[in-house]
Amino acid sequence: MPRAGLGPASVTGAGAALVDEIGFENLSMGLLAERLGVKTPSLYKHVASQADLAHRIAVLAMTELADAIRDATQGRSGKEALVAGAHAMRTYVAEHPGRYAAGNAAIITGPDDPLVPAIGRVLASWTAMLHGYRLDRDQEIHALRMLRSILHGFSALETIGSFQINTDIDDSFTWMLGFIDQGLKAKWPDLISAH
Amino acid sequence: MPRAGLGPASVTGAGAALVDEIGFENLSMGLLAERLGVKTPSLYKHVASQADLAHRIAVLAMTELADAIRDATQGRSGKEALVAGAHAMRTYVAEHPGRYAAGNAAIITGPDDPLVPAIGRVLASWTAMLHGYRLDRDQEIHALRMLRSILHGFSALETIGSFQINTDIDDSFTWMLGFIDQGLKAKWPDLISAH
DNA sequence: GCTAAAAGCTAGTGGAATTAGCCAACCGAG
DNA sequence: CTCGGTTGGCTAATTCCACTAGCTTTTAGC
Known part of the structure; x- marks a missing residue:
């Protein structure tokens, strides 16, 4: 019975x-x-349950994702940083769909859950990148949410094979990032009240 | 033993x-x-399996979602249609998160899967709405994918409670739609090659 | 070498999906 | 109105999976 x-x-x-x-x-x-x-049963000597295992995978995934985005955006700014970070995330999700799904399925168990700082690092990277666009505080929060929505949504739809193959998906991704970059540079004075 | x-x-x-x-x-x-x-066991007289049940729920969800978007965008155009359709989708997902999740988890079983036309109707509604912005064909496909990504991503993140509560989520959604509307109206000649 | 903790194993338990096969309720034709 | 087939409900059994209990062996520290 070797170990x-x-x-x-x-x-x-x-x-x-x-x-x-x-x-x-x-x-x-x-x-x-x-x-x-x-x-x-031997696995239960190392993890408490399947839920515990899933949670640990989630923490691993968010940590790896944060590193990937940080490394990609490091030393870049503006559109370059946006494109590099977005590309890093898309690549990570494409190569590690199961981990990423674990990260999304995970629930935060308490204030000292290691998932909290892991997710925090992801958000911090995006926030730092957005700072280059010099938005005001409210807009920056909105922009962050939009960015997360777009990147998560695109990766999720791509993972489940929800895009048809007529037009190249890479092109759409690039186009989308150009669209976001242009919009962020525009900085309309008061977008919310526009009708 | 009444029925x-x-x-x-x-x-x-x-x-x-x-x-x-x-x-x-x-x-x-x-x-x-x-x-x-x-x-x-009585359920198996009506559905073949749990997977079959999940698939039927998915078809129901996509059909209902398509109806909701169609009804909302009907008779509107431009930003009004965008906002109404997006709002309809967000509301639907918020009120029916389980159905919507079933719709995303479902896999298409074959060419005569009723899920295909159901999803097709959703896409058709968005495509019709985007027509109002008079993009050229390639851009329209990219814009459709971006719109789906944003709406799916936002709803997904909102459902799992992934947005912090500092700033109102409704405001972010409205801001985001304004952002998209502005960008679509801009119609840059060749966004892809932009650097 | 000795001992105690750690890590592996076998043998359950309980819950959930699914199937088999029985029997009662319905429905249309005579 | 009744009779026969179909339909829809049931109980009982099977299988698979997460998880637990308790035993045994390895291994690390002394």
Whole structure:
């Protein structure tokens, strides 16, 4: 009965790799155990439950995503930073759809949930990038929400194969970022009251 | 042993109501049976499986969503149509999160899947609305994808409670639609090559 | 080497989806 | 009105999965 040398981190990592292959909704303890060359109950020595495992994958995903966006936007500004960050996120979601789904499915358990700072770092990167457009405070919040909506929505629709293949999806993504960049540069004085 | 008077449609409808309450991922045959005052196996006289039930809920959702958007945009154009349609969609998702999740989780089983025309009607409504902005063909496809991304992303993030409460979410939604409207009216000659 | 914690295993338990097969309720034709 | 077939409900059983209990072996520290 040799030991497999597992731990919370390696189990989480293997789980993350697994959900990227089979989809987050198909995650099962039995399958993960098989991948690790171990019987199902052994996993419970390292993670408390399947929900706990999913939560750990979520934290891993948000941390990795934050790093990817930070690295991409580092040293850039304006449209360059927007495009690089957006591209990094789209690539990350495309390569790790299961992890990303785990990140979205996760619920924050309390104020000391490690998911909170992980998500916070993602938001901080976007906020820093948007600062380059010199919007006023309210607009910046709106712009941040819009940006998150667009990037999340695009990646989500792309992942489930919801775009037809007539026109290239990369082109649409590029066009969309150009659209956002142009709009953010325009800075209308009071967009909300416009009718 | 009196009969409950069920059928595929009533089971699907009850299932849709149920997932809106408890979340699509928590759907179970046992819970639905209980709601209908019937034992679990009885449901299989009306739907083939839980997957079949989920698929039927998805078709219902996309059909209802298409109707809502069509009704809202009917007789309007430009920003009015955009705002009315977007508002209709956001409201629908907010009121029927489980159905909408079912619609996104569903996979198209074949060319005669009723989900295909249902989704087609949603897309047709958006396309008709965008026609008012008189974009050229390529741009219209990009704009359609962007619109879907934004609306889906915003609703998805809102549903999972991903927006903080500092600034009003309605304001952000309105601001976002103004942003999109302005950008679509601008019609840059060649946005893709812009650097 | 000895001991105690950690990590693996086997053997359940309980819940959920699904199937088989029975029996009562309905419905149309005589 | 009744009779026979179809339909829709039920109970019982199966399977699969998450999870727990309790045993055993490895391993790290002394």
